[in-house]
Amino acid sequence: MLIIVKQKPLATPRPRATKRGTVYYPANYKKYIAALRKDLQELDIPEGPLQADIVFVLPRIKKLPVHGNRVIHTKRPDLDNMVKAVLDALPIPDDARICKIVAVKYYAASGEDAHMQIHISRLEDEKRPQ
DSSP: OEEEEOSOOOOOOOOEEOTTOOEEOOHHHHHHHHHHHHHHTTOOOOSSSEEEEEEEEEOOOTTSOSSOOOEEOOSSSOHHHHHHHHHHHSSSSOGGGEEEEEEEEEEOOTTOOOEEEEEEEEOOOOOOOO
């Protein structure tokens, strides 16, 4: 099942620590994860090993031509931190079931809003190199 989340993608920030040593994530990240969890509740997740296919579409920057298609995004935020945020928000008790991840990030096409396309499917056995 493919789900489109109409939120600007956000990367998982580094945890912060207080002077007393308590580790926490910033409040805006906690709000983002809560909103993402709400959007992902309707995602039908099969049993067994899983594959996650994720497309991140970030806001188009002014440096790009006004009219145009999606363009590969090669700047920060890092793709791995964006994927981690999505995996943290998935409605499954243990994201260790995700065995394969296919992810890409783009700048939006002209007229397109920032969003994420998330597809979680059962990972079928693949031929492995010997």
